[in-house]
Amino acid sequence: MFGALPNTVRLLDAGAGVGALTTAFLARRCTENVGLRLVHATLFEVDPLLIDPLSTAMNECTSRCGKAGIQFTCEIHHGDFIQEMSARLAGGFFADEPPTFDAAIINPPYRKIGASAKERRVLSSLGIETSNLHTAFVSPIRRLLAPSGQMVGITPRSFCNGPYFRAFREDFLSDLQLRRLHVFESRHAAFRADSVLQENVIFHAVKGKTQPRNIDISSSSGEPDGVIRQRTFPFSEVVHPHDTERFIHIPSAQSHEDAKQALRGLSAALTSLGLTISTGRVVDFRLKPALRKEPGPGTAPLIYPCHFNGGTIHWPKLDARKPNAILDNSDTRPSLVPAGIYLLTKRFTSKEEKRRIVACLYDPSEVDAPWIGFENHLNYFHASGQGLGRELAKGLFAFLNSTAVDQYFRRFSGHTQVNATDLRTLAYPSRGELEAIGEDMKSLDLSQDEIDELILRHLNAND
Numbered sequence: 001m002f003g004a005l006p007n008t009v010r011l012l013d014a015g016a017g018v019g020a021l022t023t024a025f026l027a028r029r030c031t032e033n034v035g036l037r038l039v040h041a042t043l044f045e046v047d048p049l050l051i052d053p054l055s056t057a058m059n060e061c062t063s064r065c066g067k068a069g070i071q072f073t074c075e076i077h078h079g080d081f082i083q084e085m086s087a088r089l090a091g092g093f094f095a096d097e098p099p100t101f102d103a104a105i106i107n108p109p110y111r112k113i114g115a116s117a118k119e120r121r122v123l124s125s126l127g128i129e130t131s132n133l134h135t136a137f138v139s140p141i142r143r144l145l146a147p148s149g150q151m152v153g154i155t156p157r158s159f160c161n162g163p164y165f166r167a168f169r170e171d172f173l174s175d176l177q178l179r180r181l182h183v184f185e186s187r188h189a190a191f192r193a194d195s196v197l198q199e200n201v202i203f204h205a206v207k208g209k210t211q212p213r214n215i216d217i218s219s220s221s222g223e224p225d226g227v228i229r230q231r232t233f234p235f236s237e238v239v240h241p242h243d244t245e246r247f248i249h250i251p252s253a254q255s256h257e258d259a260k261q262a263l264r265g266l267s268a269a270l271t272s273l274g275l276t277i278s279t280g281r282v283v284d285f286r287l288k289p290a291l292r293k294e295p296g297p298g299t300a301p302l303i304y305p306c307h308f309n310g311g312t313i314h315w316p317k318l319d320a321r322k323p324n325a326i327l328d329n330s331d332t333r334p335s336l337v338p339a340g341i342y343l344l345t346k347r348f349t350s351k352e353e354k355r356r357i358v359a360c361l362y363d364p365s366e367v368d369a370p371w372i373g374f375e376n377h378l379n380y381f382h383a384s385g386q387g388l389g390r391e392l393a394k395g396l397f398a399f400l401n402s403t404a405v406d407q408y409f410r411r412f413s414g415h416t417q418v419n420a421t422d423l424r425t426l427a428y429p430s431r432g433e434l435e436a437i438g439e440d441m442k443s444l445d446l447s448q449d450e451i452d453e454l455i456l457r458h459l460n461a462n463d
């Protein structure tokens with residue numbers, strides 16, 4: 001993915017493992033040498049068991065490069081990249097100047113890092129806010145690149161959306177030009193040997209303040225020798241100019257394009273509909289003593305995703321492992337909502353589920369109670385804390401359960417988690433349109449085709 005590079009390249013491989021990426025970089029440069037004279041690689045690896053095989057691999061690189069007329073030198077740092085580079089980037093009297101690189105190639109480790117993790121603290125002192133190890137690698141690397149320096153990385157796709165990566169996206173896009181994104185259609189293929197379920201992305205970014213006019217998006221199955229399909233999109237379709245969340249959309253499939261076409265006329269923000277989406281307020285482990293398996297005197301219904309039953313709520317579900325009720329008292333009342341019609345969505349869907357967005361209508365005529373508890377694994381749409389009008393809720397139900405919205409969602413989300421922010425950033429039909437859709441719905445028990453037909457008929461009527 002790298003573009004043209006200078007004759008002398010300072011290469012960074014952070015989290016080098018046994019040097020596969022540096023080896024691949026050099027192998028390509030050796031076969032396609034266009035005036036490259038010298039490569040100096042800086043490799044960081046924290047695992048002591050990998051240092052010897054890494055040195056061996058680098059020796060092999062030296063001889064291969066020699067044969068191709070490229071001088072190759074390297075330094076292997078057995079240590080923690082984040083700690084070492086953060087200290088150098090932070091400066092201070094005794095700190096060495098941070099190095100500068102023309103190219104960085106990375107496949108960083110990934111896992112969540114808690115608020116008190118040492119990585120989080122050192123990076124925070126540099127103004128880098130990050131919640132995962134892979135972004136904890138990318139952010140300092142951005143700072144270590146020379147002007148026009150290039151970074152190619154394979155990372156989880158999770159940084160492209162979601163509130164936890166907002167600060168990272170802001171930082172990343174502030175002076176890295178995103179030139180290309182590649183996604184793997186299968187989450188299984190690339191990391192099958194490790195049985196890792198992660199949607200991954202490869203990105204190519206170049207240090208420079210402005211974003212390009214166009215960006216290349218490619219995809220492949222993830223199988224070796226899989227066909228790569230590539231298309232060019234205006235950058236404004238990938239990061240929307242007015243999106244304060246800075247979501248990175250990856251329109252890699254034709255269905256994503258169709259979804260965008262279907263939803264093209266929509267412009268209503270959720271707030272303009274007088275609606276808000278919130279995460280269920282009952283965090284069950286915090287209110288454990290108040291939870292009840294069965295409803296009884298002094299309790300309110302407690303709704304979990306397991307109560308979703310097609311388009312409506314099936315409650316109580318006495319054979320479920322989850323509690324069905326919560327005591328309604330002064331401790332729990334702040335976590336409850338008043339009776340009304342609410343639209344609920346699951347925050348986590350299983351891989352098997354066809355759609356990522358699964359919406360369901362909570363109707364008080366089916367559950368007789370003045371207060372309700374919505375558990376934290378679901379999000380709920382409400383109007384300033386109160387329920388919604390029936391037709392509006394039904395229209396919203398059909399819209400969110402449509403294939404078009406699901407495919408649109410997949411443009412910017414590669415995981416099975418659906419955050420409230422994700423749904424907040426969607427553009428919606430107007431209130432009138434949603435109510436008309438709601439009125440047109442004879443029942444909530446529609447097939448996917450019927451929902452799609454209904455939505456497309458109403459949205460196309462605007463053209």
Ligand SMILES: C[S@@+](CC[C@H](N)C(=O)[O-])C[C@H]1O[C@@H](n2cnc3c(N)ncnc32)[C@H](O)[C@@H]1O
Binds near residue numbers: 019047079106
């Ligand atoms: C996903 S592996 C990638 C290895 C290699 N780049 C490749 O693509 O085959 C990530 C590597 O980063 C190393 N690593 C993890 N945390 C590190 C840190 N803080 N500093 C340096 N290396 C680290 C791990 O030991 C592991 O070898």
